[in-house]
Amino acid sequence: MPITVKTTATFAEAADLVAGNRAARFLGGGTLLMRDVNEGSVAFETLVRTTEPARAIRTAGSRIEIGAAVTIAQIQAERDLAFLHGAARLIGGPAVRAAGTVGGNLFAPSPYGDLATALLALDGVATLQQGASRREMPLGDLFAQRGRDLRGVVVSVSILRPESADAFRFRKVSRVKPKGAAVLTIAAHLPTSGGRIGKARVAYGAMAPTPIRARAVERALEGRSLDRDGVAAALAAAAEGTDPADDAIASAWYRREVAPVYLRRLLLNEPD
Amino acid sequence: MLEFRKDYFADERRDDLDVIGKGVQRQDMLGHVTGTTTFFDDHKMAGMGHLKVLRSPHHHARIRHIDVSQAERSPGVRRVIRGADVPRNLNTLLGLIGFGKDDEPSLATTKVRYRGEPIVAVVADSERLAHEALARVRVDYDPLPAVFDVEEALKPGAPTVNDVYPGNAFEYHDRFDHQRVRFGDVEAGFRSADHVLEQRYQMSPIEQAPTETNGSIAAPETNGRFVVYTPTQGLFFSLDTCAKILDVESNALHFVGGTAGGGFGGKVDSLTEPLAILGAMLTGRPVRYVLGREEEMQFGGPRSGERIVIKDGLMRDGRIVARKVTVWFDSGAYTRLTSYGAVKCAAHVPGPYTIPAVHGDFYCVFTNRTPATAMRGFGVTGVDFALECQMDKLAALAGMDPMEFRILNAYRDGDMKAHRREAKNTALVECVQVAAEKARWPIREEFRRASSRTGGGGERARIPPTPKDTSPPKRTAGGSTYTPSVAPPPASSWDRPAASPPATPFQERFAMPPPPPAPMPRPASSQPPAPPPPEPADRREPPPPAAPGPGTTRFSSVFGTRRR
Amino acid sequence: MKTPVQFRLNDQPVAVFVDGGDNLLTALRDGVGDVTPKFGCGQGACGACTVIVEGEPRLACITLAEACEGARVETLAGLRRGPDLHPLQSAFMEHFAAQCGFCTPGMIMAAKALLDRNPRPSREEVVEAIAGNICRCTGYEPIIEAILAAAASARRY
Ligand SMILES: Cc1cc2nc3c(=O)[nH]c(=O)nc-3n(C[C@H](O)[C@H](O)[C@H](O)COP(=O)(O)OP(=O)(O)OC[C@H]3O[C@@H](n4cnc5c(N)ncnc54)[C@H](O)[C@@H]3O)c2cc1C
Ligand code: FES
Ligand code: FES
Numbered sequence A: 001m002p003i004t005v006k007t008t009a010t011f012a013e014a015a016d017l018v019a020g021n022r023a024a025r026f027l028g029g030g031t032l033l034m035r036d037v038n039e040g041s042v043a044f045e046t047l048v049r050t051t052e053p054a055r056a057i058r059t060a061g062s063r064i065e066i067g068a069a070v071t072i073a074q075i076q077a078e079r080d081l082a083f084l085h086g087a088a089r090l091i092g093g094p095a096v097r098a099a100g101t102v103g104g105n106l107f108a109p110s111p112y113g114d115l116a117t118a119l120l121a122l123d124g125v126a127t128l129q130q131g132a133s134r135r136e137m138p139l140g141d142l143f144a145q146r147g148r149d150l151r152g153v154v155v156s157v158s159i160l161r162p163e164s165a166d167a168f169r170f171r172k173v174s175r176v177k178p179k180g181a182a183v184l185t186i187a188a189h190l191p192t193s194g195g196r197i198g199k200a201r202v203a204y205g206a207m208a209p210t211p212i213r214a215r216a217v218e219r220a221l222e223g224r225s226l227d228r229d230g231v232a233a234a235l236a237a238a239a240e241g242t243d244p245a246d247d248a249i250a251s252a253w254y255r256r257e258v259a260p261v262y263l264r265r266l267l268l269n270e271p272d
Numbered sequence B: 001m002l003e004f005r006k007d008y009f010a011d012e013r014r015d016d017l018d019v020i021g022k023g024v025q026r027q028d029m030l031g032h033v034t035g036t037t038t039f040f041d042d043h044k045m046a047g048m049g050h051l052k053v054l055r056s057p058h059h060h061a062r063i064r065h066i067d068v069s070q071a072e073r074s075p076g077v078r079r080v081i082r083g084a085d086v087p088r089n090l091n092t093l094l095g096l097i098g099f100g101k102d103d104e105p106s107l108a109t110t111k112v113r114y115r116g117e118p119i120v121a122v123v124a125d126s127e128r129l130a131h132e133a134l135a136r137v138r139v140d141y142d143p144l145p146a147v148f149d150v151e152e153a154l155k156p157g158a159p160t161v162n163d164v165y166p167g168n169a170f171e172y173h174d175r176f177d178h179q180r181v182r183f184g185d186v187e188a189g190f191r192s193a194d195h196v197l198e199q200r201y202q203m204s205p206i207e208q209a210p211t212e213t214n215g216s217i218a219a220p221e222t223n224g225r226f227v228v229y230t231p232t233q234g235l236f237f238s239l240d241t242c243a244k245i246l247d248v249e250s251n252a253l254h255f256v257g258g259t260a261g262g263g264f265g266g267k268v269d270s271l272t273e274p275l276a277i278l279g280a281m282l283t284g285r286p287v288r289y290v291l292g293r294e295e296e297m298q299f300g301g302p303r304s305g306e307r308i309v310i311k312d313g314l315m316r317d318g319r320i321v322a323r324k325v326t327v328w329f330d331s332g333a334y335t336r337l338t339s340y341g342a343v344k345c346a347a348h349v350p351g352p353y354t355i356p357a358v359h360g361d362f363y364c365v366f367t368n369r370t371p372a373t374a375m376r377g378f379g380v381t382g383v384d385f386a387l388e389c390q391m392d393k394l395a396a397l398a399g400m401d402p403m404e405f406r407i408l409n410a411y412r413d414g415d416m417k418a419h420r421r422e423a424k425n426t427a428l429v430e431c432v433q434v435a436a437e438k439a440r441w442p443i444r445e446e447f448r449r450a451s452s453r454t455g456g457g458g459e460r461a462r463i464p465p466t467p468k469d470t471s472p473p474k475r476t477a478g479g480s481t482y483t484p485s486v487a488p489p490p491a492s493s494w495d496r497p498a499a500s501p502p503a504t505p506f507q508e509r510f511a512m513p514p515p516p517p518a519p520m521p522r523p524a525s526s527q528p529p530a531p532p533p534p535e536p537a538d539r540r541e542p543p544p545p546a547a548p549g550p551g552t553t554r555f556s557s558v559f560g561t562r563r564r
Numbered sequence C: 001m002k003t004p005v006q007f008r009l010n011d012q013p014v015a016v017f018v019d020g021g022d023n024l025l026t027a028l029r030d031g032v033g034d035v036t037p038k039f040g041c042g043q044g045a046c047g048a049c050t051v052i053v054e055g056e057p058r059l060a061c062i063t064l065a066e067a068c069e070g071a072r073v074e075t076l077a078g079l080r081r082g083p084d085l086h087p088l089q090s091a092f093m094e095h096f097a098a099q100c101g102f103c104t105p106g107m108i109m110a111a112k113a114l115l116d117r118n119p120r121p122s123r124e125e126v127v128e129a130i131a132g133n134i135c136r137c138t139g140y141e142p143i144i145e146a147i148l149a150a151a152a153s154a155r156r157y
Helices: A011-019 A033-038 A072-077 A079-089 A094-099 A114-121 A139-145 A215-221 A228-236 A252-267 B029-034 B093-097 B127-134 B186-192 B235-246 B273-283 B293-299 B338-348 B381-398 B402-409 B428-438 C024-032 C087-094 C104-117 C123-129 C141-152
Strands: A004-008 A024-026 A046-050 A057-060 A063-067 A125-130 A133-138 A153-160 A168-174 A182-189 A201-205 B049-055 B061-067 B077-081 B118-124 B138-143 B179-183 B195-203 B215-220 B226-229 B253-256 B287-290 B305-314 B320-332 B358-366 C002-009 C012-019 C050-053 C056-059 C072-074
Touching: A004 A011, A011 A024, A011 A046, A011 A125, A011 A153, A057 A079, A063 A079, A072 A079, A072 A094, A079 A114, A079 A168, A094 C056, A094 C104, A114 A139, A114 A168, A114 A182, A114 A201, A125 A139, A133 A139, A168 A252, A182 A252, A201 A215, A215 A228, A228 A252, B029 C087, B029 C104, B049 B127, B049 B273, B049 B293, B061 B118, B077 B127, B077 B273, B093 B235, B118 B127, B118 B273, B179 B338, B186 B305, B186 B320, B195 B381, B215 B273, B226 B273, B235 B253, B235 B273, B273 B287, B305 B381, B320 B338, B320 B381, B338 B358, B338 B381, B381 B402, B402 B428, C002 C024, C012 C024, C024 C050, C050 C104, C056 C104, C087 C104, C087 C141, C104 C123, C104 C141, C123 C141
Parallel strands: A004 A046, A024 A046, B049 B287, B226 B253, B320 B358, C002 C072
Antiparallel strands: A057 A063, A063 A153, A125 A133, A125 A153, A168 A182, A182 A201, B049 B118, B061 B138, B077 B118, B179 B358, B195 B305, B215 B226, B215 B287, B305 B320, C002 C012, C050 C056, C050 C072
16 A cells, blocks of 8 residues: 555644554654655555644743654754753754654664653653543653554653753763764763762663663662762662663673763763 | 875886876766766656565575565556566676676575575566565565574585585686685795794675665667666676676667766676666566665675684794785675685785795685675775784784884885786885885884885795695585576577577567677776786696686686786 | 645745655655755665755655645755856865765755855864765765865855
């Protein structure tokens, strides 16, 4: 069957079309989906788009809500999202960033999903359109269900606004610079008080089929200070719970091997 | 910026040559910056069919059954093409000059030998429709054990990759499973040396990755001819390859090329042209066959992976007295051009150095990988990497400066090379001197004053006594035990003397005389494009077989005959 | 079923019929007949198909043609004014910034997207702007030089 493109006026209609049809895909910027179309994939036959705007970036108290159709380039241009500029800049080239969306990044298969990793560390919560209703779903749950029984279309993602510029850190290890797919990506939200880390949130990209939280690292950082001794336990636990892939970029072995090295650089603010 | 060093070899140069060092505009530059340069895929034709190919998901498997009945009924399909539809399904590229046996099918019929190998082609009204039809082809496979390592492939009991060469090694001169260089007595050299250093090196396959992928467009022309728009790097090589595979006279094909979006060796194999033309023949319409990037990587041949072992005998004063080199080239599942790469390598070892004892063995090995082919200095750059790494290690062992060490061992005019040819116009000494100068790398006065023109010849011009090799190259099974896995192709103009009448319908349409007997690209002059061949050192060895046809003797490096 | 798509290509209105799922590259090359954007991968990985859509650099091969309804699209075909070359085109010529020429249409459009927004870019910004464009021939240096030279040229266009 040739591909059919369906353009809807609302997310609700789009969600309906996607929910009722295994061979339908929601189209964001298309930077990943169009590759499959071009390679002749017969896994899907319907592309669903919506013209309902979802390109707003809204600050509300300690959180910021980002529309699913916001592009990576738009993030780069948004002053309120300065803490994400570093992550955004390392995704693809300018043309990929001009098209690729936040919503699509949540579904990008490993080793992609750099922004998603950052959003996970920032306590991201997605607003998911399922049929006529909307519900909130923490990104951790969304990633766990992704590719299995998750139906619905993401409308927006709400994230924590880091309390200081230094509280949010991001590193992407890639072979080609400034763009290039990740060997691994680390994002961390490290709120401190009195020199001690409070509730740390550390996320990895490319260390599992989806972005994941590094729970063992988070636990080991709780109440510690960001110095050599303080991070030692976290580094020892760096590879715990990870399930990286062997791919063209790196072997699983290599990814596990270098994870503690880059985690240390991130935690101690050392240069790459 | 380029610099022309006229101080070196001034008497050998004309002084009025003044282009190097200046910018001279490319003749095609205006077209490039305005987008008016016409690449093959910029030819658009009405009613064009799009050809796509089903590829093997297995590294090695027997094909039990292929069912195309559903694909044939798929919407927009003009034609499904299978191996049996290809007039001469088996081909080897250098077969045009009588080098190697036909071993690679255009479309696999009974077996697949690497992942990505083409099995069925579909011509449809759009790429999408072709993909949909391919998804409806059913192939039953029996997966077979695969081998991916050159040394494993040569072990007894290894799976046979390429049935045409049951021992998994290309056959040189129809008999020998490798190429050899024998010069002097390396074993005696090792015994007399102060140090012996043996090291292993490896080069991975390298994809040419031209920005434009391989592809071509073929269309029926007047007089029953076919026009072919192609980015091939060897226009007439490709034309003759297609004529052979399709069993038509070469004047049935009109190739238009000359503009390639990069090639780097990756566009000499005629990967798409034969099927595009066959598609045009079978449908009567223009047919376009363009590789996607993934296909380019999986089906387009890279430079072969190489494993290299070098053993050197070194004196305390820095002289290398013996060098033994063994190289295994990973040809992948079929020959393409690696057989020739190994010959180039044999002609290159021991590198630009004068060493009184040299021993080389060069294997072109079949594995279940993508067939390897030409890529920027294939056969030479890989072994050069190994040789130069080895030179640095030897310099350290001798406690010498690596630049001076190279000058000390460099070949000089009048020296005898391991291939029993006098070294002429050598310039390594000068290259190292300039490199040292540019890098501000201090070398001592005596090395700064050294010259390629002095210090050579004399004792260094002697062919040393060379012991008889007690282990003659393994005689391979040759073609005699080979039973083709597909029915032998019908006798065609390529098997017949040129005068016999053409047999295929396409040929019947022309009143033109048949082409000359050896329709192959020839170098323009007596200068062959490649370095001279190694010669068998052991004079008892049978001489290489006579070159198979007129015009072929000039390919000295391939046939082992002297250049004229 | 074909779907009509209308957009402005290099300031001219154009209309094409596309198949569902057709990308902008196919629409331009096969539909309109503007073959200046090239196919190098179909995966967004090489940049040979770079065009400018609504002032932004876009990869035509991974842009759904139907999503360009009503958009302003620029390609290399629209750069030259009669006999006069755009400063980027002259600079590419003068700096030997092309060999096979296959990356050139995309490279020049990526550069134009940069200069349209940032007429005096730093070298780093130039590198960043062409980070998604692969050139297998030139080694990039001449391209970077050409873009910087075009930016520096007093010539207005
Ligand atoms: C050359 C190149 C380089 C790249 N480099 C990087 C990189 O460095 N880092 C990185 O993270 N990514 C990279 N990507 C991948 C991709 O561009 C980004 O992940 C981008 O954010 C994907 O967004 P999209 O809108 O284009 O997704 P699409 O292609 O539109 O969709 C991707 C998937 O997400 C689903 N989807 C999209 N939007 C929604 C939604 N709102 N709700 C539910 N499902 C949705 C789609 O159905 C599809 O399955 C690269 C891509 C290319 C081509
Ligand atoms: S063809 Fe579009 S990026 Fe390569
Ligand atoms: S000039 Fe050939 S790819 Fe750039």
